[in-house]
Amino acid sequence: MSLPPRLYIDFDGTISAMDTTDMILERFALPEWRAVEAAWERGEIGSRECMARQVSLLRVTPDELHRMVLDIPVDPGFAGFVALCRHWDVPFTILSDGLDVVARGVLGRLGLSPPVLSNRMEPAGDDRWRLTFPHIDARCLTNAGNCKCASLEAEQRRGGPAILIGDGRSDFCGAGAADRVFAKGRLATYCQEHGIPHVPFTGFTELTELFHVWLPVLCRNLAAAE
Numbered sequence: 001m002s003l004p005p006r007l008y009i010d011f012d013g014t015i016s017a018m019d020t021t022d023m024i025l026e027r028f029a030l031p032e033w034r035a036v037e038a039a040w041e042r043g044e045i046g047s048r049e050c051m052a053r054q055v056s057l058l059r060v061t062p063d064e065l066h067r068m069v070l071d072i073p074v075d076p077g078f079a080g081f082v083a084l085c086r087h088w089d090v091p092f093t094i095l096s097d098g099l100d101v102v103a104r105g106v107l108g109r110l111g112l113s114p115p116v117l118s119n120r121m122e123p124a125g126d127d128r129w130r131l132t133f134p135h136i137d138a139r140c141l142t143n144a145g146n147c148k149c150a151s152l153e154a155e156q157r158r159g160g161p162a163i164l165i166g167d168g169r170s171d172f173c174g175a176g177a178a179d180r181v182f183a184k185g186r187l188a189t190y191c192q193e194h195g196i197p198h199v200p201f202t203g204f205t206e207l208t209e210l211f212h213v214w215l216p217v218l219c220r221n222l223a224a225a226e
Contacts, residue, residue: 003160005218007085007092008152008174010166011103011118013185015094015204017073019168020102021051024068028060047097047170048133048145055099055121055131062123069105077205082112084208088215093117097146097170099131119145140173148174161218165207182207 012019025033033054040050060068085092093115096103100118107114117135124130137147148164152174155162164171164178167185175181175191181198183191191198201207 003158004090005161005163005179006155007090007163007165008095008148008155008178009092010164010168010171011094011096011106012098013167014165015074015078015103016106017075019098020072020106021054021098023072024058024060024065024099024102025054027068028058028064029054030057030059033057046144048136051097051119051145052131055129058129059127060129061127064127065101066105069102070109072102072106074106074110075204077203077208079110081204081208081211084211084215090215093151095146095148095151095164095166095174097144097148117146117151144170144173146170149177152177182210 009015012021036045036050036053036057039045040047091114094103094107094117096116096118098118099121100116101121103116103118107116120132120134122130122132131145133145135146135151137150140147140150148171152162152164156177156179161179162177163180163182164174165182166174166187167183168187171183171187172190175183175187175196175198181187181191181196182201183198184201184203188198188200190196199210201210
C-alpha cells in the first residue's frame with residue numbers, strides 16, 4: 001500500500017511571521033545572548049550549544065512568556081493551508097529547532113494540536129529556564145538540537161513521501177533528505193546554490209494555491225498505486 005505524504009513544516013519564520021526565539025531573547029534575555037549568537041554565526045558553536053546557553057540567559061516568568069506567545073503573529077494564509085491539508089487528509093508535523101512552548105502555544109491559540117518535534121524549554125525556578133533536546137541525533141553534521149534530516153529519513157523508511165516546508169538555516173540538512181522541498185528565504189537560496197530541487201514560495205497563501213493543484217494529483221497517483 002502506498003502511504004500518504006506527511007508534511008514537515010518549520011515554525012519560526014515559516015508559520016510565525018518572525019523568528020520567535022530572537023523575539024524572546026530581545027525582550028527577556030541578558031545582553032550576553034548576543035555574544036553567544038555571534039559565536040554561532042561565526043561557526044564556533046553549533047545551534048544546540050547556542051540555544052542552550054541563550055535560554056539559560058532568559059529572565060522571564062511563565063506568565064510573562066505566555067502573554068507574549070498570545071501576541072505572536074502568524075502567516076495569514078496558514079489557516080487556509082491547514083484546511084486544504086485536512087480536506088485531503090494529509091497529516092503534518094511541526095519540525096522546529098526552536099522552542100516547543102512557543103510553537104505549541106501559538107498553534108493552540110489557533111485551535112491546532114499537530115505533533116511538534118522541537119527543543120523542550122523547561123522551567124528552572126522563578127524566571128529561569130533550561131533547554132533539553134529530546135530529538136537530538138549524534139550524527140547531525142550541524143550539531144542541531146533537533147536534527148531535521150533524521151526525522152525526514154525516518155519518514156522515508158516508513159514508506160511515505162516526506163515533504164519539507166521551510167525558510168531558514170535549520171532546514172538546510174533536511175532539504176537534502178526530503179522527497180520534495182517547498183522553500184522560501186535563506187532555504188530557497190541554499191537549495192538554489194546547492195542544486196537541491198525545490199519549489200519556491202513566499203507565504204502560505206501562495207503555497208495553498210500550489211498545493212491546490214499539486215496535492216490532488218499526488219493523492220490520486222498514490223491511490224492508483226495501491
